[in-house]
Each structure stands twice: as C-alpha cells, then as structure tokens.
Amino acid sequence: MQTIEARVIDVHRGRYDVETPSGTVACRLRGRLTRTKSGVRTMVVVGDRVIVTTGEDGNGVIHEVLPRRTTVSRRAPGTIPLEHVLAANIDMAAAVVSLLEPRFKPGTVSQFLAGARSGGAAPMIILNKVDLGDRSQAVAALEPYRQAGVPYVLTSAVTGEGVSELAALLEGRWTLFYGQSGVGKSSLLNALCPDAAARTSAISSATHWGRHTTTGSRLYRLPLLGGGYVVDTPGVRAFAFWQSPDHEDVDELFPEIAGLAAGCKFADCTHTHEPGCAVKAALDAGEIDRARYKHYVRLSRSGGRGARR
Ligand code: GDP
C-alpha cells in the first residue's frame, strides 16, 4: 500500500487511469466520491489531481480530489442547468478553427475563449488549413484577439506549416482543444504526435451524466522535450457557458469595442439603444465588425451572473 498524488489521464465508466511517477495506474473511486450531490454525480475529470492508494494488485483507489486550479466547463446540453466540466487544471484553452471548410467566423470563438478565461485557462487560437486560400482576411479578423493578448498560430496539417510553432506553445502545458468537427483537430494531433502509440490514450473517455449526456475527451501526450498534453474534446459540438465571463474578461477579448465605450454618454450604456453611444456610432461607420459587436453586447449582458457565483 502506497498513498501518492497523481493526475487523472483517462476516464471511462467507473474506471480512472491516473499517471504516477512510476507509470499509469487504473483506479476506482472511493465510495464517498461516487455519491450524488443534488442529483449530479461528483465528477472526476481528466486533469484532476487526486490522492490515490495503490494496492498489491497494481490497481488503485482515488480517495480525494484536490482543489482545481482551473476548469473549462460548459453548460451541458438540455433544459436543466448542469455543469459539464470538460477538464480540470488546464493551462490553456485553444479554439481550433480553419480558414475554409468550415470557414472561420470571427465571432464564433469569442464565447469559448471568454468562458475559458473565466475558468482560469489562458485562451489561444489555432487557425488551421491556411494552405487552402488567402489568409489575409482571416489574419485581419484575428487582429483584435492578438491585441487582446490572445496568441494565435496559423497551421496546416497538410503542409506542416506552423506545426512546430504550435508545438512550442504547447510544450510543458496542459491545453484543451475545442473546435467544430472538420476543422482538422485530428489531423493536427496526428502531426503533433506522429507516433500514435505515444499517445497516452486514444480511447474515448465517456464522461457520464445523470441524463445520458455522454461526451468523450481524449488525452494526447506530446512527444516534446518539455512534455505537454492536449485534451481533445471530439464529442463536444456546442459550447454554452457555465460560468458567465466577467466584464473584464469580455472587455479584454474585445479591446477595439471596449475601448470605445469610454466615449459613450452614459456610463452604464448597453450600446444598444442609448443616445450618444460611441460604440453604435463606430458600428454605423463600419469601423467595428458587426458579428463581434453582437457577441460583445450579448456577453456583456450575461457578465457577472455566472451560475456559480
Ligand atoms: P476534425 O474533425 O477536426 O478532427 O478534422 P480532421 O482532422 O478529420 O480533418 C477534416 C478534413 O480536413 C480531412 O479531410 C483532413 O484531411 C482535412 N484537413 C485537416 N487539416 C488540414 C489542413 O491543414 N489543410 C487542408 N487542406 N486540409 C486539412
């Protein structure tokens, strides 16, 4: 018997694989942790730090889940509000988009990035399939994010462009990949981990919810000198907030709009109908992107009313 701290690297019904200094150990949860709290199972997710006791048979028992440094959560699909924690203790949350097929829409990543930031993870953007066409428009669309301190990297899983730059950003960190199907996440992960056997786990981990919502997440161990992990979320199609972003987070993600708000006549301007609104004026003058404006207004409105607060 040995009691150690370990990190959860795979979750499938009732079984939790954890990484210890001496290798991967299959664990079950101690009874107390499986009891339901307000109808929702206490979740142990990929990335959790846990206290494990290993036995003679080589298996282990998880006794305790240590406090999470960060979480990336969404609202589980369905009418009842349930938090779906995609992963814990994630350093970075990457929105993976593509230049074409499907075409990147500037507004679509804002929601995910603001949500990631409110959970404590640093946001970033991966623009894939840059071999497919003229990237200048997409780069212009990404400029506000860059100004907001959100790094982005242009990649092509086909030509290999940007893959080593991406690897450098991922090295030594835990990063969650989120993106709609078809953007090339699998292809990028193959480019990052050419040796499929090097992956920690290619098994879809079923995170089971009381109401039959099953979503897989997969962990990839990157073959980099400084280590690094990517949590892929292939089953996740829609991202809706669990925690609403803080106003500051929204403002940081939309600097070109938030910067204008100081010029509005009313301090509590919602930038929708008020007279003397500097944001609306810029919108009408075509100085800011309409889709981003709409997102900004929506996110600003939801700010500060997080389900957890
Ligand atoms: P996923 O659903 O996000 O995992 O996407 P896949 O990795 O399965 O890729 C979807 C399609 O896009 C496949 O046909 C890939 O070959 C193609 N694809 C992926 N990355 C690139 C890229 O960088 N450039 C081009 N031209 N095609 C790509």
Ligand code: ZN
């Ligand atoms: Zn205004």
